[in-house]
Amino acid sequence: EADIYQTPRYLVIGTGKKITLECSQTMGHDKMYWYQQDPGMELHLIHYSYGVNSTEKGDLSSESTVSRIRTEHFPLTLESARPSHTSQYLCASSALDRLDGYTFGSGTRLTVV
Amino acid sequence: ILNVEQSPQSLHVQEGDSTNFTCSFPSSNFYALHWYRWETAKSPEALFVMTLNGDEKKKGRISATLNTKEGYSYLYIKGSQPEDSATYLCAFMEGTYKYIFGTGTRLKVLA
Numbered sequence: 001e002a003d004i005y006q007t008p009r010y011l012v013i014g015t016g017k018k019i020t021l022e023c024s025q026t027m028g029h030d031k032m033y034w035y036q037q038d039p040g041m042e043l044h045l046i047h048y049s050y051g052v053n054s055t056e057k058g059d060l061s062s063e064s065t066v067s068r069i070r071t072e073h074f075p076l077t078l079e080s081a082r083p084s085h086t087s088q089y090l091c092a093s094s095a096l097d098r099l100d101g102y103t104f105g106s107g108t109r110l111t112v113v
Numbered sequence: 114i115l116n117v118e119q120s121p122q123s124l125h126v127q128e129g130d131s132t133n134f135t136c137s138f139p140s141s142n143f144y145a146l147h148w149y150r151w152e153t154a155k156s157p158e159a160l161f162v163m164t165l166n167g168d169e170k171k172k173g174r175i176s177a178t179l180n181t182k183e184g185y186s187y188l189y190i191k192g193s194q195p196e197d198s199a200t201y202l203c204a205f206m207e208g209t210y211k212y213i214f215g216t217g218t219r220l221k222v223l224a
Binding site for chain 1: 145147149155156157158159162164202204206209212214216217
């Protein structure tokens with residue numbers, strides 16, 4: 001039973017379209033994260049948030065943007081999708097101290113054609 | 114730059130074999146280490162939380178040890194089964210700020 005939900009699971013979209021990847025969690029976690037997964041399975045942090053109205057860029061530069069208006073919701077938006085954005089995007093959340101680790105969503109596999 | 118390295122990158126074992134792999138991390142400013150199992154088409158799931166030098170954790174046939182002084186953790190699987198096939202990720206917490214994932218070990222258990 002998932003406590004963190006990502007939609008859509010798969011998305012194929014044309015170049016230039018605006019897209020929003022949704023992520024919601026029901027655990028009341030303060031911290032939320034977006035990771036991009038490359039073909040070698042490495043996870044790269046692209047955005048994170050420590051609470052409402054707090055968003056930061058991660059280690060990997062990304063053209064996407066995020067917002068955190070509600071604790072449970074952390075959507076990621078691409079204003080103009082390009083083929084280079086084709087990737088798997090994973091959302092995660094954690095308690096403030098992160099001691100119990102992260103809870104991950106099931107991911108969104110994005111293909112931009 | 115913090116490096117968290119896992120080895121081997123991938124391995125294939127026969128059903129019933131025992132196996133182990135390594136997560137290496139910087140030995141300074143250790144806060145915690147996590148192990149995750151990531152099955153294909155699913156999301157990573159936390160396996161173990163390791164916080165103290167000498168920690169040993171066990172869940173069924175899977176166990177993990179931690180050596181913070183030398184900067185490594187081992188994950189052991191006893192009597193591997195096909196359902197153990199997954200990518201095993203470690204994640205290192207430096208202080209309470211940095212959280213770095215390793216590159217993962219892909220395990221395939223052959224029936």
